[in-house]
Amino acid sequence: MAEPPAVIWKHEVQRLLQYGDLVPRLEEALGKFSTRDSAEVIQPVRNILPLQKHHGFLGSMPTYMENDGVLCTKLVCFYHRDAGSALPATQATVILLDPEYGNVKAVIDGEEVTGMRTAAVSAISAKLLMRPGAEVLAILGTGKQALTHYHIFTEMFPFKEVRVWSRTSQGAERFCRSVGGPVRACVSVEEAVRGADAIVTVTGSTEPVLFGRWVKAGAHVAAVGACRPNWRELDDALMKEAVVYSDSRDGAMQESGDVILSGVQVFAELGEVINGTKSAHREKTTVFKSLGMGVEDAVAAQLVFDGWKAQTGPPGGV
Numbered sequence: 291m292a293e294p295p296a297v298i299w300k301h302e303v304q305r306l307l308q309y310g311d312l313v314p315r316l317e318e319a320l321g322k323f324s325t326r327d328s329a330e331v332i333q334p335v336r337n338i339l340p341l342q343k344h345h346g347f348l349g350s351m352p353t354y355m356e357n358d359g360v361l362c363t364k365l366v367c368f369y370h371r372d373a374g375s376a377l378p379a380t381q382a383t384v385i386l387l388d389p390e391y392g393n394v395k396a397v398i399d400g401e402e403v404t405g406m407r408t409a410a411v412s413a414i415s416a417k418l419l420m421r422p423g424a425e426v427l428a429i430l431g432t433g434k435q436a437l438t439h440y441h442i443f444t445e446m447f448p449f450k451e452v453r454v455w456s457r458t459s460q461g462a463e464r465f466c467r468s469v470g471g472p473v474r475a476c477v478s479v480e481e482a483v484r485g486a487d488a489i490v491t492v493t494g495s496t497e498p499v500l501f502g503r504w505v506k507a508g509a510h511v512a513a514v515g516a517c518r519p520n521w522r523e524l525d526d527a528l529m530k531e532a533v534v535y536s537d538s539r540d541g542a543m544q545e546s547g548d549v550i551l552s553g554v555q556v557f558a559e560l561g562e563v564i565n566g567t568k569s570a571h572r573e574k575t576t577v578f579k580s581l582g583m584g585v586e587d588a589v590a591a592q593l594v595f596d597g598w599k600a601q602t603g604p605p606g607g608v
């Protein structure tokens with residue numbers, strides 16, 4: 291009979307998951323995903339169930355990595371929230387299973403996993419696509435993803451200036467106080483992004499907030515919000531000017547309003563750049579359209595579970 295599942299909640303995940311371990315695992319996993327080798331990664335585009343009454347969606351994100359023996363699924367609810375709503379915009383739970391027996395090995399809080407793996411993949415996009423010598427980072431949005439993106443981008447790159455914009459000045463100022471590092475609150479998107487070398491969009495917006503006319507030629511944009519086919523964060527001018535990358539081409543074609551409604555093609559998946567089968571156009575304006583993939587949750591969950599096992603010892607051990 292299988293052991294009961296480990297239940298690993300937020301504080302434990304925060305302690306067990308480190309960007310130093312996560313980033314190389316994600317780079318490897320993105321590369322494996324883009325080979326489309328079914329022994330490496332099987333991961334369909336997430337299945338979406340609308341929660342119409344609540345303006346939300348339930349996404350299920352199963353992934354199997356046969357060669358690595360990792361079977362995982364994430365359940366994520368995400369919502370279009372009105373300004374001032376106290377309800378969370380995203381809630382997630384990650385379930386790790388034994389691929390041979392089919393039992394659940396661990397139930398893991400998905401909030402921290404989602405926050406960290408998404409920011410880590412955006413940072414990988416910047417590592418691959420941002421111009422060398424980038425000095426100015428702008429972050430649009432001041433929620434959970436803004437915080438994880440602030441931490442990893444300032445940890446991985448030596449920006450001289452970080453700017454942040456929120457719909458309300460209180461939101462931007464609260465964010466600046468909470469990070470405790472050098473960051474300037476801006477009153478408009480234009481003020482935040484003019485001259486920026488890297489721009490992260492992490493808003494709950496369904497309309498464009500970032501316009502191409504404000505974006506410096508050669509900037510890198512990591513676009514994380516707007517993960518529904520009729521939601522936007524970026525305008526057509528920016529999408530058409532940029533070389534567009536994504537985590538999953540199929541995901542982008544099905545879920546990204548910025549890709550679908552602008553009519554642009556995804557030039558490459560990040561994994562294809564990692565595998566060397568597509569070029570990194572660092573000299574051009576680049577957009578990384580992030581949708582979020584199950585394989586990213588799977589490698590993060592496996593790292594958390596390995597750390598948890600190492601601290602608790604073998605099942606039934608003395």
Ligand SMILES: NC(=O)C1=CN([C@@H]2O[C@H](COP(=O)(O)OP(=O)(O)OC[C@H]3O[C@@H](n4cnc5c(N)ncnc54)[C@H](O)[C@@H]3O)[C@@H](O)[C@H]2O)C=CC1
Nearest residue numbers: 379431432433434435492493494495514515516580581582
């Ligand atoms: N690509 C991926 O893998 C993932 C994407 N997401 C998406 O990223 C976005 C941010 O997620 P969280 O930080 O968890 O949400 P959050 O609710 O913590 O923060 C959202 C931020 O966007 C702002 N915002 C909301 N509506 C806006 C509007 N109409 N115009 C401008 N700003 C607006 C809010 O004031 C807040 O600062 C969401 O769209 C979410 O669905 C979330 C997780 C993973």
Ligand SMILES: O=C(O)C1=NCCCC1
Nearest residue numbers: 366368404517581582583
């Ligand atoms: O990958 C995820 O997790 C999410 N992606 C888009 C919307 C919210 C969660």
